[in-house]
Amino acid sequence: MYQWDPARNIKGHFQLDPKRRTDPLNCFHQYGKTFPFFIEDVKYELKKFVVHQNEFKELVTEEGKLYKVQIGAFTSRENAENLSRKAKSAGFAVHIDYS
Numbered sequence: 001m002y003q004w005d006p007a008r009n010i011k012g013h014f015q016l017d018p019k020r021r022t023d024p025l026n027c028f029h030q031y032g033k034t035f036p037f038f039i040e041d042v043k044y045e046l047k048k049f050v051v052h053q054n055e056f057k058e059l060v061t062e063e064g065k066l067y068k069v070q071i072g073a074f075t076s077r078e079n080a081e082n083l084s085r086k087a088k089s090a091g092f093a094v095h096i097d098y099s
Helices: 025-030 035-055 077-089
Strands: none
Touching: 025 035
16 A cells, blocks of 8 residues: 555664664574565565456455465575576566575
């Protein structure tokens, strides 16, 4: 609704008050995640919402339900990012998940 850029508009307490605060980093570290990963996750969810609501509304088979398609799995993050760039340049919403 506000067209915010998550990378610019979402801040953690660790950035706003670094002498006294470390959150949400402690929580992220417990689950092996990072703040940049969180930002990418937010971007993905926002893009998914926009795609669902605007671009592919007629393709959704049930209201509120999307089917995801995986196009690759890699042991190297670099290889995943390379394919991600190709998919993005073709107009696809991309999310890299690490398990």
